[in-house]
Amino acid sequence: GRINPGDDAAKYLPELANPMVLEGFDGDGQPLLRPAKRAIKVRHLLTHTSGYTYSIWSDALTRYENVTGMPDIATCKNGAFLAPLEFDPGERWQYGISMDWVGKLVEAVSDQSLEVYFLENIFAPLGMTDSGFLIGSKQKARVATFHNRREDGGLTPAPFEMPQRPEFFMGGGGGFSTPRDYMAFLRMLLNGGTHKGVRVLKPETVASMMRNQIGDLDVQAMRTAQPAYSQSFDQFPGEPHKWGYSFDINTLPGPNGRSAGSISWAGLLNCYFWLDPVRKVTGAIFTQLLPFYDEKVVKLYGTFERGLYDGLA
Structure with missing residues (x-):
């Protein structure tokens, strides 16, 4: 409120x-x-x-x-x-x-940094012990190696690190986490705001996050201006898709099994997730490479999703 x-x-x-x-x-x-x-x-x-x-x-x-x-x-x-x-x-x-x-x-509203606010209100309650903007020495040693995709299809390792003395914490990215931690977050959303008996969000809040919040507007294809960092991409080409608070919403059944009304999005280094509130399943795939919307990773993501729904069937 x-x-x-x-x-x-x-x-x-x-x-x-x-x-x-x-x-x-x-x-x-x-x-x-x-x-x-x-x-x-x-x-x-x-x-x-x-x-x-x-x-x-x-x-x-x-x-x-x-x-x-x-x-x-x-x-x-x-x-x-x-x-x-x-x-x-x-x-x-x-x-x-x-x-x-x-x-x-x-x-501004909480009078706390995002690092502290997220820790106290999301990460600690959900047991996300490896999530945050600032990482310790032992965590730094465990960070997955970043790679660039070469023109020949191979991968070249390269240094990559988000600033550890930032002037601000990014609300739109820049956090560190693990697949296990992030799945706890997704399961909280899947369960209407709770995970392992801990409530983080009200059910009506989660419902509003998964509802179209842009009216007659549609999510548009993103055209790259910097090919080294991203390919052009559209998760659902040729189909209308909407935006909630703050996820992409496919209005038609997805090509790999997800229900209409599922939510999804991604991270720049080719990490992807979706959450299906109809079938009550969520999944994610994590890699660390550029440019974004890598063809091989996206294909693997689709194969993973199809396999999950085949298993449910």
Whole structure:
């Protein structure tokens, strides 16, 4: 009851009071900005309809970062929040840094860092002892090796680490975890907000997370602007899919067995999950490689899902 999705986000984060929309670039290559036509609501942030985007899937924002020197959100530098909108709030859906703003909102309302808030309200209650933004020396030694996919299909190991002295904790990514921990989180959602007798969310909250929250808008295909980091992708090409708080919702049965109304999403390093509230099953697959939406991993993900539903049958 401390946050209402219909509230102006600026009620909690004054820096969102006067958002600007990027309309293009002038003849000298400088950004052209105009005031947004309407306020950003909390709902817009929760549903990726705020106008904020990610540069990985935006030629315009990639160019804006290059022209202005603004850091990318993955650097965990606060300067990344100076990003403009790419469209007016509520106009369409596009995945972006909205959830990082939600992280700032949670910190403002709780007067805690996300690291502490998540620990006290999610990780500790669910027994997720290997989850968080900051990792100890023993945990660091256990981090899975990151790889890049080569053009010949092979894999090359490479160094990769999220900043361990960040200026902010990312509401939209950057956390460490394990498959065992993450499955505890997914099972909590599957069970309407409880896991092993511990309630983390109200049933009605979980129900709202799995319900279409973008009305007549549809989730759109994401076109890569930075191929080294991501392929273009669309989880359900040619089909309408919606967005809840804050998951992709397939409105038709999935090609590999999941029911209509299932929720899903992914992590940039080719980690994927889905949750089927009809069949009461959830599954996930975890890898550590780039670019995102790797063809071989996605194929394996589909094979895994089909195998799970075949087993249920």
